[in-house]
Amino acid sequence: MLRRLSFLLSLYIISFCGMAQDPNWSQFYSNQIYMNPAYTGLNKGLRLGLNYRNQWPTVPGKINTFTFEGDIQDFNLGGGIGINAMSDYEGEGALKTTSIGALYSYRLVVVSRAFDIQAGFGFNYVMKSIDWSKFVFSDQLDPVQGNIYQSAASPSGTGQRNFVDLDAGALAKFQMKLGDATFANTLGVGVHHLTQPNESLLGLQTRLPMRITVHYNSLIPLGGSINFKNTFISPNIIWEQQGNFQTITLGFYILKSPIFAGLWYRDKTPLLTGSLSDAMIANIGWRSSFDGGMILQVGYSYDLTVSHLATSTGGTHEFSVILQFDKAKLTHTNTLSGSRKSNNCFQFGNGGFLGL
Numbered sequence: 001m002l003r004r005l006s007f008l009l010s011l012y013i014i015s016f017c018g019m020a021q022d023p024n025w026s027q028f029y030s031n032q033i034y035m036n037p038a039y040t041g042l043n044k045g046l047r048l049g050l051n052y053r054n055q056w057p058t059v060p061g062k063i064n065t066f067t068f069e070g071d072i073q074d075f076n077l078g079g080g081i082g083i084n085a086m087s088d089y090e091g092e093g094a095l096k097t098t099s100i101g102a103l104y105s106y107r108l109v110v111v112s113r114a115f116d117i118q119a120g121f122g123f124n125y126v127m128k129s130i131d132w133s134k135f136v137f138s139d140q141l142d143p144v145q146g147n148i149y150q151s152a153a154s155p156s157g158t159g160q161r162n163f164v165d166l167d168a169g170a171l172a173k174f175q176m177k178l179g180d181a182t183f184a185n186t187l188g189v190g191v192h193h194l195t196q197p198n199e200s201l202l203g204l205q206t207r208l209p210m211r212i213t214v215h216y217n218s219l220i221p222l223g224g225s226i227n228f229k230n231t232f233i234s235p236n237i238i239w240e241q242q243g244n245f246q247t248i249t250l251g252f253y254i255l256k257s258p259i260f261a262g263l264w265y266r267d268k269t270p271l272l273t274g275s276l277s278d279a280m281i282a283n284i285g286w287r288s289s290f291d292g293g294m295i296l297q298v299g300y301s302y303d304l305t306v307s308h309l310a311t312s313t314g315g316t317h318e319f320s321v322i323l324q325f326d327k328a329k330l331t332h333t334n335t336l337s338g339s340r341k342s343n344n345c346f347q348f349g350n351g352g353f354l355g356l
Contacts, residue, residue, distance in 0.1 A: 021245050022192070022211050023065045023088055025053060026264070026281045026301045028238060028249075030320035033069045033084050033103060035213055035238075036190030037120035038169040040105040041073040041080010045293065046328035051320045056305075058314030061091035071103065076331040079105035079118055094134040099126040099165070115174040122167035122192075129160045130201050163197040165208070176218075183220040189213070209243035231256045239270060246270070247278060258288045266303075279303040279316070293326035 025031045031051045032039040048070045055063040071082030082103040089096055101124035108117045136147055171188030192211040200206035217236040234253040240246060251264030262283035268276035285299030303316035 021242050023053060023055075023063075023086075024240070024247065025051070025067075025318065026266075026279075026303055026316065027051065027283060027299055027318050027320050028215070030285075030297075030299050030322060031067055031069070033071060033082060033122075034067055034086070035215065036169040036171060036188045037103050037122040037167050038105055038118050038171040038188055038190065040071045040082040040103040040120045040122075041107075042105070042118060042171075043071075043324060044073055045324060045326040046070070046072045047322065047324045049320065049322045051318065053316065053318045055316045056313040057317070061094065062089075064089045072328060072330060074330045075107065077104075079107040079120075081105075081330075084122070084124075091134065095128075095130050097126065097128050099124050101125070101165075101167075103167075115172070117170065117172045119170045120168070124165040124167065125162070126165050126197070126199075127160070127162045128199055128201060132159060159201055161199055161201050163199065164195075165192075165197055166194040167192045168194060169213075181220065183218055185216070185218045187216045190215075211240065211242040214239045236264075249281075251281065253283075258286055260285050260287065260299075262301075277306045279305050279307075285320075293328075295322075295324040295326065297322040297324070 025034060028035050030049060032042075049068070051067045053063075053065040055065070065086065065088045067084065067086045069082065069084040071080050073080045082105075083101065084103065085098075085100045087096070087098050101122050103120060103122045105118055105120035108119075109115075141147055167190070169188060169190035171186055173184065173186050175182055175184055177183075190211075190213040192213075193208045194210065196207040196210060198205055199208045215236070215238045217234055219232050219234045222231045222233060232253075232255040234255065236249075236251055236253070238249045240248075245268075247266055247268055248270045249264055249266045251262055253260055253262040260283075262281075264281035264283070266278040266281060268278050281301055281303050283299060283301040285297060287295065287297040289295050297320075299318075299320040299322075301318045303318075305313045305315055
């Protein structure tokens, strides 16, 4: 009972007295629209993704987050359109956040097809609520029998808040050559909560701080041996900041069709001092193409907590499933603009991989 009371009290303080922080995903390229709306329509055809994150399962009041995203590339519309939805449950459902949004992207061709810039925008409707019945107040507790009394506490506010939220982002895809090797690169910036909407559930003024994400990756084909045919290595760096919180994630993927795997390190400061280490992340997945242009991708990752909470959280589990239909399109007219904006990327198997 004391552990549950302590957790709920902490949840209350963090939710209403501190600055909110968005869920932080480890399989960021399986949830790429969440990271940067400019990824909308980046991949060929129609792409559907479902993601689940179970954070700190051994801590009372688990944190569970689900996302669904779908986007389709169509250069007759400029770039692509998409939808996304998220449900986040904290404290065994004591605090709930649900959002649904629409996205649009526009691709520019700069200099040549070896350098593309794509911008994206998101419009979201967010619903937050808190279930006061899941809280335990001090006047409900008996020293011997525990929680037996009816509380006289009367929290202010309705416990619900709905608001509109806006996101934007941009990314550049370009090729570089080093010696005989040519490799693809992506550099992007995503900014969420542009208007910093009021999210208070107590009738106060509590602004949701902007979340800024800067990401870079490179996709380098390995050669020199038949054993490395269709094999890539992809180093990555992702920096995120929201209010007083920031993280930097460094790592890499190894891609050998149909398998991919990754290893990452996440720190709470770009200085990488080690004193603010957060997690080591391992990721493994499988991706395969089928007749008709369909691609199925599944992934799993585990965050091993290496901070001072390491012995009590149980880590974090993430699962992802992605379906991609290469031949899907909204319009069928091949405009000049559409033909000039074709994808600038390497191919992994029979399709581009994760927008890398």
